[in-house]
Amino acid sequence: MRFIGAILFTAIAGLIFVASFTATVSAQDEPLVGPKPPVVVKPMESHIGNITGHAADAKSDYRRYCAGCHGDYGDANGENAVWLDPKPRDFTIATFKCRSTLTGTLPTDEDLFNTIGRGITNSNMPIWNVFTKQQRANLVAYIKIFSPRWEHEKAGTPITIPPEPPVTIESISHGQALFAKLECWKCHGTHGEGDGPSASTLTDSKDNPIRPYNFALGGKDSRFKCGSTNEDIYKIFMTGVDGTPMPSFADVIQPNDAWDLVHFLRTLQVHRHSKENEVLTAAHGVIPPYVNKNPPPAADTNKAPGGGQ
Amino acid sequence: MRTNKILVALLTLLVCPSLMLAGTVSGKVTYTGTPAHQKPIDMSKEPSCAKQHATPISTETVVTGANNALDNVVVYVSAGATDEGQVPAQAITYTQKGCQYIPHVLPMHVNQEFDIINDDQTSHNIHPLPKVNTEWNKSQPPGTPPIKEKYDKPEFIEVKCNIHPWMHGWFVVLKTSHYDLSKEGGDFKLPNLPPGKYTITAWHEKYGTQTADVTITGNETKDVNFTFKATAY
Numbered sequence: 001m002r003f004i005g006a007i008l009f010t011a012i013a014g015l016i017f018v019a020s021f022t023a024t025v026s027a028q029d030e031p032l033v034g035p036k037p038p039v040v041v042k043p044m045e046s047h048i049g050n051i052t053g054h055a056a057d058a059k060s061d062y063r064r065y066c067a068g069c070h071g072d073y074g075d076a077n078g079e080n081a082v083w084l085d086p087k088p089r090d091f092t093i094a095t096f097k098c099r100s101t102l103t104g105t106l107p108t109d110e111d112l113f114n115t116i117g118r119g120i121t122n123s124n125m126p127i128w129n130v131f132t133k134q135q136r137a138n139l140v141a142y143i144k145i146f147s148p149r150w151e152h153e154k155a156g157t158p159i160t161i162p163p164e165p166p167v168t169i170e171s172i173s174h175g176q177a178l179f180a181k182l183e184c185w186k187c188h189g190t191h192g193e194g195d196g197p198s199a200s201t202l203t204d205s206k207d208n209p210i211r212p213y214n215f216a217l218g219g220k221d222s223r224f225k226c227g228s229t230n231e232d233i234y235k236i237f238m239t240g241v242d243g244t245p246m247p248s249f250a251d252v253i254q255p256n257d258a259w260d261l262v263h264f265l266r267t268l269q270v271h272r273h274s275k276e277n278e279v280l281t282a283a284h285g286v287i288p289p290y291v292n293k294n295p296p297p298a299a300d301t302n303k304a305p306g307g308g309q
Numbered sequence: 310m311r312t313n314k315i316l317v318a319l320l321t322l323l324v325c326p327s328l329m330l331a332g333t334v335s336g337k338v339t340y341t342g343t344p345a346h347q348k349p350i351d352m353s354k355e356p357s358c359a360k361q362h363a364t365p366i367s368t369e370t371v372v373t374g375a376n377n378a379l380d381n382v383v384v385y386v387s388a389g390a391t392d393e394g395q396v397p398a399q400a401i402t403y404t405q406k407g408c409q410y411i412p413h414v415l416p417m418h419v420n421q422e423f424d425i426i427n428d429d430q431t432s433h434n435i436h437p438l439p440k441v442n443t444e445w446n447k448s449q450p451p452g453t454p455p456i457k458e459k460y461d462k463p464e465f466i467e468v469k470c471n472i473h474p475w476m477h478g479w480f481v482v483l484k485t486s487h488y489d490l491s492k493e494g495g496d497f498k499l500p501n502l503p504p505g506k507y508t509i510t511a512w513h514e515k516y517g518t519q520t521a522d523v524t525i526t527g528n529e530t531k532d533v534n535f536t537f538k539a540t541a542y
Contacts, residue, residue: 095444104445149443182450183432186472197354201474205438240446245471247434247448251456 039072044150046109046140053109053137055145061135062142069124074146084124087208094147095205095243098226101156103240103248108155112140114227121223161234162255167263167275169283170293175264177290178257182249184237187212192268202245210244215268222272233262332525334509335498336532338382338491340516342539344371350475357430358408358473368475369413370515371539378495379537382513383416383481385488386499387520389507396420397486400457403468403478405433405449410468410478414514416488417480419463424455432472437480439466446471465512479514511535 046053063072069084071077074091081088089096098115099107116136119127128136144150165171179185187202189195192215204210213224221228226236238258240248253261266276267287280287347367352359359365372380396418404411406428417423425435427449435456436446441464447456460466460482470476481488489497491511499509502525512518516537523531 093440093444102445103447104443182448183472186432198472198474202471205444242444242446245434245436245446247436247446247471249448252448252450252453 036073040145041142042145042151044141044144046113046137046144048109048113048133048137048140051133051137053134053139053141055138055141058135058138058142061131061139065128066139074143080124085208086123086204086210087206088125090206091143091146094149097241097243099156099239099242100158100235101239102159102250103242105156106149106153108158109137109140112143113137116140118227120225122225159235159238159250160255161231162259164230164262165256165259167279169279169288171260171263172267172276172280173264173287173290174257175260175262176287178253178261179264182252182261187245188215192216192265204245205243212246215265216270218269219271220273222269230259230262230266233265234258237261330504330527331500332502332504332528333498333500333530334502334507334523334525334533335496335530336384336534338379338384338495338497338511338513338535338537339377340373340379340537340539341377343541344373344539345515345541347371352408352473352475355408355431355473361407366407366409368477369409370477372413374494376494378491379513379516380490380492380495381412381414382491382495382497382511382535382537383414383483383488384491384497384499384509384511384535385416385483386485386502387508387510389505390485390487391503391505392486393484394419395486400424402426402455403480404428405435405470405476408433408470408473408476410476412478412490414479414481414490416490417460417482418486419482419484420459420461422457422459423480424457425449426455427451427453433470433476434472435468436471437466437468439464442466442482465514481512509533511537513537516540 041056041059044055067078068080069076069078069088070091071081071088076088076090078088094106096107096111099105099111101107101111113136116128116139119125131139185196186198187196189199189212194212194214196212199212202210202212224232224236226232226241237246238248238250238253240246263276264287266272266274267280270277347370349365349367352362352365369381374380401415401417401421401423402425403415403423404426408429408431415423427433430451432448432450434446434448438444439460441462442460449456460480462482463484464482466480466482468478468480487499487502489499491497504525504527506522506524508520508522510518510520516539519535519537521533521535523533525531
């Protein structure tokens with residue numbers, strides 16, 4: 001009897017059509033019904049130098065200064081969020097753009113601390129220089145209460161950045177060759193104006209349209225979302241801008257080659273005052289074609305290290 | 310030394326599940342209705358890929374075969390298996406070739422290592438979009454070594470290449486190694502199931518999931534078929 005039942009059930013169940021598979025992935029994703037429960041402020045901490053931040057101490061600052069955009073629950077559903085493009089960060093998934101750490105890893109406390117102090121250019125994320133360092137450290141800790149990842153995972157290890165070599169026209173020329181070879185232009189365009197062949201199709205990981213950074217735009221002090229120094233640019237393309245189409249190149253660019261790329265990218269910021277643009281002007285504004293000074297022996301060409309074109 | 314090896318071999322044979330009672334669940338995945346037309350992909354922006362296809366390939370959201378067969382359905386044991394968590398040792402590969410993902414759907418076990426390979430003359434960026442697992446996004450220029458990855462939580466993960474927006478695939482991370490991908494006529498087979506009650510789930514990226522319960526009592530093959538209702542959009 002039971003056996004026949006099982007067969008019958010098998011046959012019937014085979015015909016049942018379940019419209020949505022997401023429901024089987026995680027039942028926790030179901031929207032909450034009824035009044036929202038209070039925010040549970042977990043005892044998270046942050047460590048910036050000798051300052052220890054405590055989530056509990058940031059409760060009122062967060063509600064007053066951040067919740068309007070990032071939401072009481074850190075889910076980017078603050079009352080102003082609908083009007084914003086790009087959207088505020090959703091802290092519940094703990095994916096961050098500005099990291100010194102490899103793609104897919106959590107940023108360090110310093111990374112978040114710096115971002116809050118710096119604000120995010122070309123977005124509605126303000127520069128928060130009104131806070132004391134302690135307040136900012138507390139806010140870093142507060143951001144961690146929204147995702148369990150902060151309890152189960154350690155922050156990534158910052159990538160090692162070798163000292164910057166001098167800016168030379170050869171370095172810029174090699175950087176240009178890398179920009180071509182690594183196909184940055186497919187998104188950013190040959191002149192870095194954000195108009196490459198794939199640019200118009202890009203969306204971020206929440207399906208909102210996103211433009212590749214336009215290097216040419218911006219004045220003499222143009223900044224990036226994740227900083228403004230040469231070291232910041234180095235970090236940006238090596239670690240990637242998580243949650244966006246901008247991939248990480250840490251596995252495919254040698255450290256010194258990366259510096260050459262940084263030097264070339266600076267020349268794309270045509271209006272910016274920079275050492276790179278001075279060097280370029282001295283070379284009459286022409287980047288010579290790249291010539292490899294140490295070509296591998298002819299028989300060995302295809303063993304050339306990746307990125308070391 | 311040698312006798313030791315023989316002993317080990319004998320012991321392995323003794324406990325080897327394939328020698329014990331084990332059944333198989335097999336069947337076919339089909340559809341009813343009319344599936345959405347798959348559009349030819351315009352790869353003219355990437356000539357090195359376009360020239361690899363004599364005729365343009367189509368999108369692979371719904372891949373069908375003769376007699377209403379439905380391909381690329383992951384059929385797996387979603388409940389009842391006693392060996393959950395045993396990560397298969399063999400690595401599996403996900404290849405980018407002709408600006409296409411091969412296979413289009415890659416089923417894998419939680420924590421199983423897989424290799425991502427770029428067989429093309431162009432850079433790809435591999436950008437899976439998990440919600441439960443961790444999101445990362447990596448560039449892979451031609452001639453660079455495989456990217457080794459694994460996922461630690463079960464999830465159906467969409468995979469994108471932002472540089473080539475038509476590239477689209479799936480990682481299906483399961484907590485079982487009893488899975489198969491329906492192909493070549495919608496056939497699937499789940500062998501090595503010791504006696505017990507199982508729930509078999511079939512997942513299709515467009516048409517969702519279906520489940521069936523099945524009981525294995527001994528060395529037998531149970532027929533389970535899944536029929537999905539195709540939608541025209």
